[in-house]
Amino acid sequence: QKEVEQNSGPLSVPEGAIASLNCTYSDRGSQSFFWYRQYSGKSPELIMSIYSNGDKEDGRFTAQLNKASQYVSLLIRDSQPSDSATYLCAVADSGGYQKVTFGTGTKLQVIP
């Protein structure tokens, strides 16, 4: 059973701070990794995808990937109250066809 692990939180950060969200995965052959944001009662919304080791930046978001450690993270700079949501780490299985295993998500609270 392929697993994706996240701390469920809540993670509370003050407005303007950096939020750091972490994820580990068990499928060593996985090549595609995604971060989704999910507001309560809504569908997952894609924030970032990352495929290579290192950092990938998009606006206030930076995804980091370390395949050797089977670890992926998401940094949110200058956190805003509107960033308060559950952040889902998703890992595509190595078998192809993009079967994606989701973590349980980390609930982020940005305190004004």
Add this chain to the structure above:
Amino acid sequence: EPEVTQTPSHQVTQMGQEVILRCVPISNHLYFYWYRQILGQKVEFLVSFYNNEISEKSEIFDDQFSVERPDGSNFTLKIRSTKLEDSAMYFCASGAGNTQPQHFGDGTRLSIL
């Protein structure tokens, strides 16, 4: 921006009845998926569909479930003989390729009474 469209947004059905959930994927996408999310739990993969056939399915996707792409735009999930535990949000997703991110629809909330 193109989006995945799901109907209905909420479906209430008596236990034992059949339901069909409908999805219109993004038009140039080739890979289609169904996921479910039971309230308070994580998003769970049900099935992937490519080239007019199921490419992968989870252990959840048993004989009670079926998928179909009846025409060039719709993608449906049928649940036969529904059970109380089928109550969940069902999300359709589509992707342009098998390494590309999946884009989710707004979901159908299925309530089995």
